[in-house]
Structures are given as C-alpha cells and as structure tokens.
Amino acid sequence: MSLDKPVGIVLVSHSGPVAEAVAELARGLAGGGALAPVAAAGGTPDGGLGTSSELISAAAAEVDRGGGVALLVDLGSAVLTVKTLLADGDELPEGARLVDAPFIEGAVAALVTASAGGDLDAVEAAASEAYTYRKV
Structure with a gap:
C-alpha cells in the first residue's frame, strides 16, 4: 500500500458527538504528519x-x-x-x-497504522490487537 491510496477509517457510533470526539482524539494521538482519512458516522x-x-x-x-475502508463500531445495532x-x-x-x-483504542491504532502506510489487513490487525491493551 502506498500513501497515495491510504486506508480510510469510519467510526460508527450511536451518538454523533461521540463519533466526532473519538475521531478528534484519534487525529490528535496519531501525531504530526499526513493522516489517513477518518470520518465520523454517528447518530441519526x-x-x-x-x-x-x-x-x-x-x-x-x-x-x-x-x-480500502475500515469501519469500527461502538455497539450492537451499529454492527x-x-x-x-x-x-x-x-x-x-x-x-x-x-x-x-x-x-x-481501536480507532487510534487503526488511524496510526493507516497513516503510516499500512494496508487494510495491517490496519485491521492493529485495531483488533487493541483488545489486548491492559489498563492495570
């Protein structure tokens, strides 16, 4: 995958403000440089x-x-x-x-990986790996 065809990220939440906030957080934590495209699709x-x-x-x-486009979702009906x-x-x-x-966590990992030039498989793996992040 080259950076001229990055993986896009869509964050699907039941709440528009939540989806927008997670997109903003992911952008901020992904750091400087060119970022892969990310969009929020929250609420009705x-x-x-x-x-x-x-x-x-x-x-x-x-x-x-x-x-490719990676879609990350929050809860049941979004899935x-x-x-x-x-x-x-x-x-x-x-x-x-x-x-x-x-x-x-998956949104941040997905955006960081996509922005670094990862293909869709790498973006999916990085986002899924976030299940293993321990907080204690």
Missing part, C-alpha cells in the same frame, strides 16, 4: 441517538481513497447496520470491512 440524520445507513455510506465514500450494508454489496466502497476492535 436528525441528530438523535441511533445508527444511519445513509450517514455510514456517506462517511465511507468520503474517506475512500482506494486502499448490524454495517453488516447489512456490507451484505447489500453496493452501499459501501469496494474493500470496505467491519473491524472487530474496541472503539476508542
């Missing part, structure tokens, strides 16, 4: 709590640069919404993938 179009296939599809299209979009086949860019990872 009217600003309520929930998930929106339209917002998720739009965010995925926004970050798609040809290197179901992304799985449905992936099953439909034409709602998300080619190479879009649901990543099983903790939402915050």
